Amino acid sequence: MSALAGIIEFDPRDSIGESELFELARTLDRTGPDGGAQHHEGNVGLVFRAFHTTSEAQREMQPMVCGNRVFTWDGRLDNREEIASRLGLRSDHVPTDLDLVVAAYQKWETRTFAELLGDWALAIWDRTKQELYLAKDCFGVRPLFYIRKSSRLIWSTTLESLATDRSPGLHVDKDHIAGCFFPYPRLGTTSFEEIKGVLPAHFLTVRRGGQCSSTRYWALNPHSRVRYQKDSDYEEHFIELFRNSVRRRLRSNRPILSELSGGLDSTAIVCMADDIRRTVDTPDIETISYFDADEPTGDERPYFTAVEAHRGKVGHHLSVAEFNRQTREQAFSPVPNRYKIASPGYFARSLHWAGIIDGVHQATGSRVTLCGLGGDELLGGVQYEALELLEYLLSPNLPRFAASLWCWSQEKRKPISAIVKSVFTLATARYSLASFLDIQGDIPWVLVRPTRPNPILETFSPWRVLSPTHLFAETIRYTISAQLSCQEPTPVGMSEKRYPFLDRSLYEYVASIPRNQVIRPGQRRRLMRRSLQGLVPDFVLSRTSKWFAHRAPAAQLRDQQKLLKSLFAERWMSHGVLFDTDLIRNRLRHVEHGIVSESRHLITALSIEQWLRRQTSLGVIAWDNRENDISADHDEKAVAAHGLPC
Template identity: 25%
Template sequence: MTGIAAVFADGLLSVRMQSMTDVLSRNPHDARDQWSNGKMGLSACTLFTTAEAKDANQPHCSEDGQRALVFDGFLTNCAELRRELLDRGASLRNRSDEELVLRSYEEWGDDCALRTEGEFAFVIADCRRQTLFCARDHQGLRPLFYCQNGEALIAASSIAAVLAGLDRQPDFDYDYLAEAMVGETYSVDRTPWKGVKRLNASHCLITSPGQIEVRRYYSLPSQPIRHYRSDEEYIEAYRDVLRDAIRRTSRTHLPLAIEVSGGLDSSAIYALAHDMMGTLPAPEIRAYTLRGEAGAESDEIAFARSVTDFTDSDLTESELFRPDLDWFDAEGKRERDLPTYTNASHSILMEQAMAKDGARVTLNGQGGDQWLDGSFGYYHQTIQSRQVRRFLKNLRRDIATYGTRSSVGFALRKMILAALPKPVRLALKRSRSDYGSLMVDPVQYLDAEYAASVRSTKTSYLAALPFDEIANANARTLDAKLNQRSFDLMARQRARLGLEGRSPMCTRQFIEFAASVPEDVKFRNGQTKWLHREAMRGFMPDAVVDRPDKASFPEAKHDQAILRMCQTEMSGVLAPLVNSEQFSAFNTLRIEHDFDDIWDWPYWGCYLVTSFLQNSNER
């Protein structure tokens, strides 16, 4: 991952830029450079993940030096974008993605973000307009943070780099910390630091002296549901789209590392990539997996091995990384952020093996669960489109799977709801007792004011979503509010190892196709990912294709240590956020129940916030 930073400020430009660059340079990189003109400065610590990237020195400047770009990521539509620019008379100096993005800005101005597809975060300094233009990809797979400090704007690919460019340490954002404690981070543009913000997925930012505008540039297009004549046509079309997504994300001049967990998604990426070898824009592919404890919930090594046995290829196996709490404290302190999650850190030894073998790009199955699972929304779809025969066909399938009573009752409720006027349906939805409730409501330990704030933020987000059932689900999946922090954590973890993660199932082409497929093709006979499974039959073992579940990674290792913290220093550190009496009751509940229960995530959230506050107060 390339580290990028930008400053728009009157004073101390060189000092700010140097401090930010020093933070970025802690990660592996091939080149380091800065650019400045007047009040604007850019910095990049560049990691070359493609051969084309070597052609563009970053910051990447226009011929007259009036525009400059810093860019992290890669484009999936580079061939199409290059042809379009050439057709419009643009002069391209090299084949780099950086050149394409800079020329796109020159051609389309602020609309260039919509023209650039891939996983990216970039900043363009435009001396003619006296503006900084920042953009982040459609799913938020590359991090970008910023802070407006008076008339100055500081932006960077890490929170630590943004803080390094500020005059003083900001105050804590306790509203965000409250959300993080209970795992309800709907204020996704916020961070633990007041005023330090995350640029949302699908958004761009334009700043000029004293002014800042943030706006959405991409939403899923309104498109009709795809109706093919047969399941076979759906399967063939889906397989073609997935192959294309793999091709677009596999561009690298070094060995391409692919995660093979043994689950449906990463296994499919590897199986198809193996089948496509010789046509992929990568010299070779290599498979890597994690080896959980034998017989435990994390143990899926047999599935991963079956995939590489099926493809007659090698598999590099690594143990789960399970560090002590001191490791997480140090990780958060280094990043000036909440520490990472335990299940995110599990893959570190595997990623170290990838980097040791010379890879800089790794493909993963991120996005499969979100875009392919499907839902009972097929009743809504068939009712809305007045497809009586398809409605009855789904009902017959469900009767065979779930029984007559439950299936008919469910279908009738859907029909009655569909017949009601929209305001009535909306009122019924919002009158439900669980509308906007929090996961920890049964044992609420937040201070009443913060609990109300978190509920209000969640309810406001839900109320702003499309009312249509499928459009609502697609909008939530695209925004990925609860996943944005996870995306950032995985990006910063890989960046420390000199790796760039890529997600074929999150490409814009793939998700637009998946969102247009009828729900009864994705979810059928009580089975999620029906279309994906059938498309992959014959390309990987049936034992993987037909897996009813996936591995989980419960983390009981730290529970006793966290419990001791709860009973000693944690309640004091969290005093501004929690009701002490209710927090004590929450801890008692934890003692009385098994540790691997539904409260693990908020329990870990208490630790994350405590660690952050302790680390930050020590500075």
């Protein structure tokens, strides 16, 4: 995952200083250790730092100047052959991904973005139009941030490049902080009010004089439907797309490290990668597995060792329980000042864990990690019955609706009236989208709530014209993208994460087939289990349990009572503004006597307070720590969230 950044002055008569551009480039050196360059012309400067993960990327020279346009690209283009064919490029030349992107843009201009499959972020300076374009892929796998000041805009793929002591006076985005608890921050926001993120499947246009506009270049086709006569046809189509998705993500000039939890998603990826390697020359696949013997369902060894036996290769095993014991005293220690981390959520032990993972990458020679994110959400790991039932109503097929309604009621032990209500909520979701996406809840000591309505949500997709099936799929894409936006790379080690389930072709297919192909009452992950028979070991294919770390957060809070009490030796900067720390202190006392429901949230609050202290001490944040009036209105039930309906 390479890094790019740049500066544009809104007034063409202003110029960018070379020393300033060099200083911006220096902030990318850690994430781009394979060299790079800067391009400087008048009021615009572009920076690139490389992190090579494919053989083609080693031949790229960035920033690339082509006529009156300058390009910087961080990405992996998956439909290379298709793009080359449509452009009429000769077959005896093997272009780089950037070569194809540049050629496509020369022909299609901004229409190009919708044609690019893969994970990518892109910056284009068009000298003729005097316009800058910042764009990213449809799931937002590759980050791209920007900050607008009075006379300029600065962009970067790393948040810490924009949040430094060279740019003091930033403010905390309280709406983003609220999202850390309900349950993910809003897409397009960061922990800093002034710094925004380019939205997935959007491009930002910056024009002369500072005019900026965000344009959606892709969304699901509301009319796409895939219907077959036989279940086996759905299975064959799925396995073809899944195979193609994994194959696309095996393009690497080094061995690949794949996460192997023993669950269905990670196992499917590893087994499919092995199957592809039998017929196609691809890099070696190493695996990394985590287990926690201290958690009731956390010992995954029986599952991932069964997969290792199936593939005839033992991977790297990491004991989370042992790591927790070894780093117990550092559980809530702040990140050392020598490390630059712009987002909350990290402690010193986070860096130790990142160092262990980096050690595995060093041992295997890998720079790419395959991850199973998205499988649960897209392929029926989450039991949401309303979509299947609504499809029966719209068919209409009332006998199937009645039979399925009864089965779902029995399966979920849920009143029929409650299920019918959820069906009605989905049916009217396009007219009350915020209510459909909101998860109601209450954490009394959190004083901030996400504001409503959410303008970013409204522009994310054309909700009003989507069918219920596509609308539901787009809410999943929004939630996954929001989750990805929180995953800032740690300052220890580097790895490019790839997600086979976040493939646009696969996503479009799953969003266009009948819901009862994906899941039915008592048949979670129905399509996956049918399609992967013979490829995935039956022991994993038939498992129903899943590891959730319930005990560890509460145990950490109990073990570190002395440290936690020391954190209250001085008044929290967040007190009365973000949190009621008197209530937090009270909840921490409860932890000493048992598990409280919000242990994870308490740890998040601790990380935010430490982050706030550090950013303020560095002069990055301008913070008014005068205590606000904590009035009764923070106990009201108006709570907003981003996630799937329960």
